[in-house]
Amino acid sequence: MTEHLENPLTKIRLKPVTPTPETLVAIVQPDGGPTLSVGQNSAGGTHMQTHTKKDRGFTLVELLIVIVILGILATVTVFAVRGITNKGQESACAAxxxxxxxxxxxxxxxxxxxxxxxxxxxxxxxxxxxxxxxxxxxxxxxxxxxxxxxxxxxxxxxxxxxxx
Incomplete structure (x- = not known):
């Protein structure tokens, strides 16, 4: 069985996989892009599924950065509102x-x-x-x-x- 079949025009490689009832062939992008799997379902029909390497959630660092940014925005908002309230009280006293x-x-x-x-x-x-x-x-x-x-x-x- 051939390791990879490559189409010279599209640079897409066909990678034969170990035959299983679920998977018939997998198409792998040369640049590490999405992988397309063509398989067979239990009813005998075929199905296609796309997998990317970035099909994961957020990392802990990304979540912490978002939390820090939200904290900074909340602090700025509190001080801005407090200043508006003080100016309003001063205006009411003057009136x-x-x-x-x-x-x-x-x-x-x-x-x-x-x-x-x-x-x-x-x-x-x-x-x-x-x-x-x-x-x-x-x-x-x-x-x-x-x-x-x-x-x-x-x-x-x-x-x-x-x-x-």
Missing amino acids: DKKTIEVAAEAYMAQVGEYPATMQAMVDEGLLRSADSGNYTYALAGQSYTLTGAGECAAATTTAAPVTT
Whole structure:
């Protein structure tokens, strides 16, 4: 029996195999490509099956590289979201502060003096609620101090009426 039969045009070698009921012939690619097996099934018909050398799963190194990359992406995402949340909180504090300052100045324009409490601004319809939670309001003589509390602890404003 001949070792290999080679077609000179396609460079495909036919490799006879040991005759078994399952396999009749195997075609081997010269470059190590897929191998095609032609065989006979139990019903007497023929079947073809392609085998490649790369019909395996992922290696442990490939899986570890993917896990490391996913970990890096997760870390970057967490820090990015945390930064967005902090900026959102800073913006909310600035908006609350500006709202109370504008309400105090509007009260001064309507009544002629700064309000004694934030509740006075609510009573005039200038604020929706006296319980800001983020700021405390204190009147001292003719000026008021707006002090940040809780998440807005870094913000403090003191204002006095403008005299001309």
